[in-house]
Amino acid sequence: MSTGNRTAARPEPGARERGTAPPVFGPGPSRHGARLAVPLWTGGILLLLASVAVAVTIGPARISVPDVRSVVAAHLGFGDSGLSPIRDGIIWNLRMPRTLLAAVCGAGLAVCGTVMQSLLRNPLADPFVLGVSSGASTGAVVVVVLGVGGGAVSLSAGAFVGALLSFALVLLLSHTLGGSTDRVVLSGVAAMQLFSALTSFVVMTSADAEQTRGVLFWLLGSLSGVGWSEVVLCSAVLAVCLVICLAHARTLDAFAFGQDAAAALGVNVARTRIVLLCATALLTAALVSAAGAIGFVGLVLPHAARALTGSGHRRLLPVTALAGAVFLVWVDTLARTVLDPQEIPVGVVTAMIGVPAFVLVLYRTRSTS
Amino acid sequence: MNHPADAGEGLRAERVRREAGGRLILDGVAITPPPGATVGLLGPNGSGKSTLLRILAGLLAPDAGVVTLDGNALAGLGRRTVARRIAVVDQHAVTQVDLSVLDVVRLGRIPHRRAWSAPGRTDEDAVAEALRRTGLTGHAGQSWHTLSGGERQRVQIARALAQQPRELLLDEPTNHLDIQHQLDLLALIADLPVTSVVALHDLNLAAMFCDRITVMKAGRVVAGGTPVEVITEELIADVYGVGAVVTPDGPDGRPSVRFLPRR
Numbered sequence: 001m002s003t004g005n006r007t008a009a010r011p012e013p014g015a016r017e018r019g020t021a022p023p024v025f026g027p028g029p030s031r032h033g034a035r036l037a038v039p040l041w042t043g044g045i046l047l048l049l050a051s052v053a054v055a056v057t058i059g060p061a062r063i064s065v066p067d068v069r070s071v072v073a074a075h076l077g078f079g080d081s082g083l084s085p086i087r088d089g090i091i092w093n094l095r096m097p098r099t100l101l102a103a104v105c106g107a108g109l110a111v112c113g114t115v116m117q118s119l120l121r122n123p124l125a126d127p128f129v130l131g132v133s134s135g136a137s138t139g140a141v142v143v144v145v146l147g148v149g150g151g152a153v154s155l156s157a158g159a160f161v162g163a164l165l166s167f168a169l170v171l172l173l174s175h176t177l178g179g180s181t182d183r184v185v186l187s188g189v190a191a192m193q194l195f196s197a198l199t200s201f202v203v204m205t206s207a208d209a210e211q212t213r214g215v216l217f218w219l220l221g222s223l224s225g226v227g228w229s230e231v232v233l234c235s236a237v238l239a240v241c242l243v244i245c246l247a248h249a250r251t252l253d254a255f256a257f258g259q260d261a262a263a264a265l266g267v268n269v270a271r272t273r274i275v276l277l278c279a280t281a282l283l284t285a286a287l288v289s290a291a292g293a294i295g296f297v298g299l300v301l302p303h304a305a306r307a308l309t310g311s312g313h314r315r316l317l318p319v320t321a322l323a324g325a326v327f328l329v330w331v332d333t334l335a336r337t338v339l340d341p342q343e344i345p346v347g348v349v350t351a352m353i354g355v356p357a358f359v360l361v362l363y364r365t366r367s368t369s
Numbered sequence: 370m371n372h373p374a375d376a377g378e379g380l381r382a383e384r385v386r387r388e389a390g391g392r393l394i395l396d397g398v399a400i401t402p403p404p405g406a407t408v409g410l411l412g413p414n415g416s417g418k419s420t421l422l423r424i425l426a427g428l429l430a431p432d433a434g435v436v437t438l439d440g441n442a443l444a445g446l447g448r449r450t451v452a453r454r455i456a457v458v459d460q461h462a463v464t465q466v467d468l469s470v471l472d473v474v475r476l477g478r479i480p481h482r483r484a485w486s487a488p489g490r491t492d493e494d495a496v497a498e499a500l501r502r503t504g505l506t507g508h509a510g511q512s513w514h515t516l517s518g519g520e521r522q523r524v525q526i527a528r529a530l531a532q533q534p535r536e537l538l539l540d541e542p543t544n545h546l547d548i549q550h551q552l553d554l555l556a557l558i559a560d561l562p563v564t565s566v567v568a569l570h571d572l573n574l575a576a577m578f579c580d581r582i583t584v585m586k587a588g589r590v591v592a593g594g595t596p597v598e599v600i601t602e603e604l605i606a607d608v609y610g611v612g613a614v615v616t617p618d619g620p621d622g623r624p625s626v627r628f629l630p631r632r
Binding site for chain 1: 428448464467468472473479532
């Protein structure tokens, strides 16, 4: 990376205006100044739009990017797409919501992972560290297999309730155990084990083969069969949580040296923690109830994004969100096309790509820790 | 209210009491660091130095008593307001995050920045000044994880200075350092234009660099004054339970302590 300005004690006056690049001092996470951030964001957004447009065209029915554009335009009220109702339906009702939900899930999980890792000071933390995904599984299984709610309660609703119950249990447990960050992580692990066991128990004792298959697919994460309602709901939750997390970007930086150091820098640690834990748990619960527990995105993407932007959250969070979105759009495209007509659970593909990527990231950063 | 005339300046603790796990950690402690002075906080392990520093920083609330900043109760001030006035340096800062020296020093600007805002010119000026004062300007791009213990403490002090505090609280900042870095660090601290309270173990270093010394034992302040007034053979025998010879051989006739083997 650039070492040219390393000895520059004082940067050029022109480079120091509000909002422009901080002085570049050479290697280290600060090497990517705001100068680089604008192209990074614009590039990321363009890449995401292009990814969505292209990913929608991929599949058994042959569709072109202009087709996608005209269908989207038609549904937004600009003229007529001129495509047959079937092709229009494939684009607008099948592939579009699925691809968009992939983007939303990728962005949301990656952001949750970043926040958890910083807040809990644990590089292994991910959105599921609070037991939210396993609670969601139990909730879903209870609805699907045991028939709780008598069909009036959907799988998603059951998952959502299960996720929030699990999160409440983790909060209660960690508070009882002393409330330090390691207690939060341990409580999450305990809840995860408990709810996984409950899920297995229900599946083993009550489910038939068909139900087991459905539950398993959902446990591994799947975006098949999602519709616009999931997209709208998850996007709304993502938007709210993203705003909350971005508002806390500066505060998250303060946690680098621990809670006491954060408090000494003027952070209200207890309030910050509860706000961010609740926001990420809510977002994770919404995503998991729509698409199942898609693993590894929340663990790996934050590390990859950090390697790209450094650890300042003001830049890290948007970049992580964009990277997660693009990543999951393509992984889901792979998952639904590689073994066509059979579909692989997207969580399986994220793990198969994520593990080597994770090792690579850890290998590249090995000297620093 | 009680001290309309003299409560104006700086940090002051009165009748501070703190219990933890049924044990009395601080018992009626009062301390008033003179503005601009370097105050050494001495005492054996477990005498309450760290707890007192945490209470002075507002990180811990006293069970009884009051800490005031310019006459206002610390508890009534917002955390950010306090962080703009009082900076804290711990004995050992640990992070897993990959940060450069510049990143760490910039953390000191957090209490001065608003949510959503990018660091402004005043922030960058404060950071540059903190780096200059600690002699770290040339190391700004270096990774935290490649620094030695002494350099890390120096970076933490730079971070504290970037907060532009008027009070600086340091909890055994020289603990993990070799003697050269201990001397350098304390010389730097003593030279800073802020009121500093430094918990220390080494009596000779305290005598050399501190303007005032407060000695604690079992949660109480047992002595306070200039190094010459405080560091005596009687006090060392009383507080630490060891024999020592104290001579005025330090710089400017400050006390110099030589410990005697225990019988």
